[in-house]
Amino acid sequence: MTRNELIGNILKKKSFLCVGLDSDISKIPSFLHGTDDPVFEFNKGIIDATADFAVAYKPNIAFYESRGASGWVTLEKTVDYIKGNYPDIFTIADAKRGDIGNTSKLYARAFFENMDFDAITVAPYMGKDSVAPFLEYPGKWVILLALTSNKGADDFQYHPDEENSLYKLVFRKSQSWANEENMMYVVGATRADMLSDIRKAVPDYFLLIPGIGAQGGSLDDVVNYGMNSKCGLLINSTRGIIFADNTRDYAKSAREKAHELQSSMEARLVKQGLL
Amino acid sequence: MTRNELIGNILKKKSFLCVGLDSDISKIPSFLHGTDDPVFEFNKGIIDATADFAVAYKPNIAFYESRGASGWVTLEKTVDYIKGNYPDIFTIADAKRGDIGNTSKLYARAFFENMDFDAITVAPYMGKDSVAPFLEYPGKWVILLALTSNKGADDFQYHPDEENSLYKLVFRKSQSWANEENMMYVVGATRADMLSDIRKAVPDYFLLIPGIGAQGGSLDDVVNYGMNSKCGLLINSTRGIIFADNTRDYAKSAREKAHELQSSMEARLVKQGLL
Numbered sequence A, B: 001m002t003r004n005e006l007i008g009n010i011l012k013k014k015s016f017l018c019v020g021l022d023s024d025i026s027k028i029p030s031f032l033h034g035t036d037d038p039v040f041e042f043n044k045g046i047i048d049a050t051a052d053f054a055v056a057y058k059p060n061i062a063f064y065e066s067r068g069a070s071g072w073v074t075l076e077k078t079v080d081y082i083k084g085n086y087p088d089i090f091t092i093a094d095a096k097r098g099d100i101g102n103t104s105k106l107y108a109r110a111f112f113e114n115m116d117f118d119a120i121t122v123a124p125y126m127g128k129d130s131v132a133p134f135l136e137y138p139g140k141w142v143i144l145l146a147l148t149s150n151k152g153a154d155d156f157q158y159h160p161d162e163e164n165s166l167y168k169l170v171f172r173k174s175q176s177w178a179n180e181e182n183m184m185y186v187v188g189a190t191r192a193d194m195l196s197d198i199r200k201a202v203p204d205y206f207l208l209i210p211g212i213g214a215q216g217g218s219l220d221d222v223v224n225y226g227m228n229s230k231c232g233l234l235i236n237s238t239r240g241i242i243f244a245d246n247t248r249d250y251a252k253s254a255r256e257k258a259h260e261l262q263s264s265m266e267a268r269l270v271k272q273g274l275l
Helices: A003-013 A030-034 A038-050 A068-085 A101-114 A128-136 A166-174 A189-201 A219-226 A250-271 B003-013 B030-034 B038-050 B068-085 B101-114 B128-136 B166-174 B189-201 B219-226 B250-271
Strands: A017-020 A056-058 A090-097 A119-122 A141-147 A183-187 A206-209 A233-237 B017-020 B056-058 B090-097 B119-122 B141-147 B183-187 B206-209 B233-237
Touching: A003 A250, A017 A090, A017 A250, A030 A038, A038 A068, A038 A250, A056 A233, A068 A090, A068 B068, A090 A101, A101 A119, A101 A128, A119 A128, A128 A141, A141 A166, A141 A189, A166 A183, A166 A189, A183 A189, A189 A206, A189 A219, A206 A219, A219 A233, A219 A250, A233 A250, B003 B250, B017 B090, B017 B250, B030 B038, B038 B068, B038 B250, B056 B233, B068 B090, B090 B101, B101 B119, B101 B128, B119 B128, B128 B141, B141 B166, B141 B189, B166 B183, B166 B189, B183 B189, B189 B206, B189 B219, B206 B219, B219 B233, B219 B250, B233 B250
Parallel strands: A017 A056, A017 A233, A056 A090, A090 A119, A119 A141, A141 A183, A183 A206, A206 A233, B017 B056, B017 B233, B056 B090, B090 B119, B119 B141, B141 B183, B183 B206, B206 B233
Antiparallel strands: none
């Protein structure tokens, strides 16, 4: 999916919501456990219920990989289902991969060829040649970890100091490897106060913001400091939507929660003059 | 596997060789392609031929993941085969995973519970809580990326300068999360000149050294600067062993190459006074 297509979908749906499909089998409603593939059934329910209000879905691969080969089949079916039924949805493999060049190339094959994800999250530690193979696919995206939302972000991402921090170097260097048509950045929403600085560093890039809701970020802060003239934001919500309710009404509840977030987002798009 | 058991196996086998099972389906001998699971047959051949001379096997997960669910089955069968037939072999999932705590926990489940790997490689970018879940398994190991052997290592791992570099901070911080009984480090052999400094930072820890052979490192340099009084080294070789020959004799050639390396290692263990 191109950047213009993504922006078009955001304006059409009046939403920049990404729904995390971290579909932990131990947390899905029990009535689904009788089906052949409970996690896939769960995902289908969530997707059908929320697709009106979301522009992106983001399965975190750990939730599938932890179930071995059958989890992998569920993941493949989930991407196929989204692509087959909702072709305007942007799909993100939250995989945080990254290895030497010939190995990253195989991860790229896994997520961009065997599965038809639009984007993959990549960890920057190993540098340019670990990221480059993912950039060779037209219309596909790297979403590079910059500043993450977890406590451990403090350990290395601010090294050696705020001014010269590693995450700022990640922004600086990576812009020579890619551009705003094929790269985005993960920026933890719990650091919304730093978003205006980050916007100066990467004015035109999309930011994928995890951590709204359960991880503590605020939608208002993120929009105030992070939105640019093309929106430039994908805001992820996971637990607040997919595990809002674990009864037979889980999909209905997910739809309500997604609709609530979409409404707030629509209001902010209007206020910022994008709609 | 405990540290003492690993050291015992090194002394018994007179080897600190790790064989990389980066079993690219496009590079394995063509006669195997008629079998039900060519990559598993290939791995079995390599393992049976080289287990006398190796103390560890290290499949890089990308080579399996790039084949989808069936690749995952091959990986599971490969670990089971090693554990079932060569229980004194140390098995490393070269996965370079790392995510927020509840997610890393699921990766730990994938590699330490669903599969019985002894160790997993982990990327440090997200800090302590992304690493900690892997450390909760007694007898299991984290092998943390410190200084990698690829060109891209220069991009971030030396930030901001040699003296205060990120990779040194990784050594410093991570030693408060774990100890030499459950953590090792990946140190690229192409930087053998820096190994003596690294040994000062982590005197008692095992180092996993990739990049001997195809990636350009020298065994002599690594031993001279990296060996400690308990050996403290696992040296990986992949392409020079597993793809030494792509005829029906591939396993025999792999055995010869592994034996050559083991002989050099035995000589160095003697010279250093460990045997």
